[in-house]
Amino acid sequence: MSTSSLHNKAQAWSALFSEPMSELVKRYTASVDFDQRLWRADIDGSLAHAEMLAAQGIIGAQDLADIRRGMATIAQDIESGAFEWKLDLEDVHLNIEARLTALVGDAGKRLHTGRSRNDQVATDVRLWLRGEIDGLAVLLKDMQRALVELAAQHTDTVMPGFTHMQVAQPVSFAHHLLAYVEMLARDGERLADVRRRTNQLPLGAAALAGTSYPLDRERVARTLGFEGVCQNSLDAVSDRDFALEFSAFASICMVHVSRLSEEIVLWMSQNFGFIDLADRYCTGSSIMPQKRNPDVAELARGKTGRVVGHLMALLTLMKGQPLTYNKDNQEDKEPLFDTVDTLRDTLRIMAEMVGGITVKADAMERAALRGYATATDLADYLTKKGLPFRDAHEAVAHAVKVAIQRGVDLSTLPLEVLQGFHPAIEADVFEVLSLRGSLNARNVLGGTAPAQARAQIERHRARLAG
Ligand code: ARG
Numbered sequence: 001m002s003t004s005s006l007h008n009k010a011q012a013w014s015a016l017f018s019e020p021m022s023e024l025v026k027r028y029t030a031s032v033d034f035d036q037r038l039w040r041a042d043i044d045g046s047l048a049h050a051e052m053l054a055a056q057g058i059i060g061a062q063d064l065a066d067i068r069r070g071m072a073t074i075a076q077d078i079e080s081g082a083f084e085w086k087l088d089l090e091d092v093h094l095n096i097e098a099r100l101t102a103l104v105g106d107a108g109k110r111l112h113t114g115r116s117r118n119d120q121v122a123t124d125v126r127l128w129l130r131g132e133i134d135g136l137a138v139l140l141k142d143m144q145r146a147l148v149e150l151a152a153q154h155t156d157t158v159m160p161g162f163t164h165m166q167v168a169q170p171v172s173f174a175h176h177l178l179a180y181v182e183m184l185a186r187d188g189e190r191l192a193d194v195r196r197r198t199n200q201l202p203l204g205a206a207a208l209a210g211t212s213y214p215l216d217r218e219r220v221a222r223t224l225g226f227e228g229v230c231q232n233s234l235d236a237v238s239d240r241d242f243a244l245e246f247s248a249f250a251s252i253c254m255v256h257v258s259r260l261s262e263e264i265v266l267w268m269s270q271n272f273g274f275i276d277l278a279d280r281y282c283t284g285s286s287i288m289p290q291k292r293n294p295d296v297a298e299l300a301r302g303k304t305g306r307v308v309g310h311l312m313a314l315l316t317l318m319k320g321q322p323l324t325y326n327k328d329n330q331e332d333k334e335p336l337f338d339t340v341d342t343l344r345d346t347l348r349i350m351a352e353m354v355g356g357i358t359v360k361a362d363a364m365e366r367a368a369l370r371g372y373a374t375a376t377d378l379a380d381y382l383t384k385k386g387l388p389f390r391d392a393h394e395a396v397a398h399a400v401k402v403a404i405q406r407g408v409d410l411s412t413l414p415l416e417v418l419q420g421f422h423p424a425i426e427a428d429v430f431e432v433l434s435l436r437g438s439l440n441a442r443n444v445l446g447g448t449a450p451a452q453a454r455a456q457i458e459r460h461r462a463r464l465a466g
Pocket of ligand 1: 031035091117118121325327329330331
């Protein structure tokens with residue numbers, strides 16, 4: 001079967017060219033090595049286009065049947081690894097189209113009627129990304145569920161809450177974990193929002209200006225499950241803001257995961273000793289036999305750099321491009337692909353690892369006791385007895401100074417000593433100074449009291465069900 005010169009760049013592109021492309025240019029401009037991962041989206045997009053062309057009477061019923069038959073063979077061959085990808089054919093689109101023509105002849109050559117690779121690639125990337133978004137949404141929920149279930153076991157486990165990395169006030173470990181659940185829930189909302197704007201059909205924009213064939217774009221959109229049709233052909237082929245948005249979402253999400261990772265690394269260090277990680281998530285050292293390192297958390301933190309880097313790459317890629325399509329856009333793929341791969345692997349492994357956390361509640365509690373975490377509670381206690389808060393703050397500062405000198409916690413100072421800082425202090429102060437008293441006292445919506453955390457856990461469980 002003959003292939004046209006368009007389909008074999010060992011020859012020139014077309015009759016217009018007097019010599020073939022140089023080898024170096026061929027390698028430099030080809031994308032098939034990486035964009036072949038779009039193959040299924042490319043075939044789905046082509047089938048929807050062909051079906052519409054036939055329905056509109058632009059190609060014949062036999063052409064459509066031939067195209068379907070050829071594409072079925074191609075899909076099988078790609079899946080089995082038998083498909084021969086050719087660098088000469090530049091990208092995934094030309095590889096598949098050339099193979100189709102080789103298999104079914106003229107019908108294959110008719111497929112590209114009313115279409116350009118410009119609207120084709122924009123459609124493929126959106127279709128592919130939509131599928132990945134749906135997979136990531138599930139993983140984001142899995143990660144939240146893992147955190148919620150760990151939290152459910154620790155609504156009464158006290159740890160020091162930190163500001164400036166200094167012990168500030170007691171919080172429950174559940175409350176701390178649920179903060180990350182909130183962040184990831186917002187990431188999920190952002191992702192759903194990105195999906196809506198990604199899920200718009202560019203096909204029909206053709207090269208840039210639309211096409212003179214009577215296409216039914218709405219029909220193609222319905223076939224492919226797009227929510228709408230891009231309303232401006234120039235915009236459709238040229239913008240990649242859906243990729244930018246996705247990349248921004250991914251960067252924010254990775255930053256959240258990175259912050260948790262940093263805490264896991266800290267908590268596992270001997271100086272904190274708040275948690276232990278199951279051996280299957282740790283690595284050893286080639287020289288120090290005693291080591292068990294939290295490499296997974298460190299890598300999640302480290303890989304955040306590349307995802308944020310990809311966002312910068314994509315933003316920079318777009319900023320100087322005049323309308324409409326420019327070959328620059330071929331560079332959108334590798335950053336986008338790597339972003340998806342990195343986020344997917346990170347969410348999956350982190351969700352698993354959270355399930356492998358052992359909490360050392362005693363160490364957390366000791367750390368909370370060491371840092372005068374209930375000093376604010378004592379100030380609040382005096383304020384409730386009528387002292388202006390600033391005076392109470394000052395009286396408690398004196399108490400903390402004495403406690404530090406004696407090397408004890410506020411709750412172990414004798415009542416007479418405490419009364420020396422203010423006569424309004426009575427025996428009921430000791431409940432206030434206890435870690436659990438402090439926790440229970442913060443029974444405001446969003447606060448760290450166990451009752452609040454339990455309510456939040458139920459809310460999250462209901463939200464994440466199904
Ligand atoms: N491989 C190209 C890309 O990824 C496909 C579109 C090529 N269009 C063109 N006019 N050269 O952007």
